[in-house]
Amino acid sequence: MSDDKPEMVELTDVQKKAQRRRSIAIGIVLAAFVIIVYVGSWAKMGASILDRPM
Secondary structure (H helix, E strand, O other): OOOOOOOOOOOOHHHHHHHHHHHHHHHHHHHHHHHHHHHHHHHHHOHHHHHOOO
16 A cells, blocks of 8 residues: 555636635525525415414
8 A cells, every 4th residue: 555645636726716616606696595495485375374273
């Protein structure tokens, strides 16, 4: 066994900024999807779901 380190790729500043922009965009799209599913679920169930007997 050798004690070699795995080769790591160093990103340039431009690549790091592009990766960060992509990550932020994916996060925004994911949050929007969650909100759409949540609102859609409420709309499908209706507001009367809160008026159920205990």
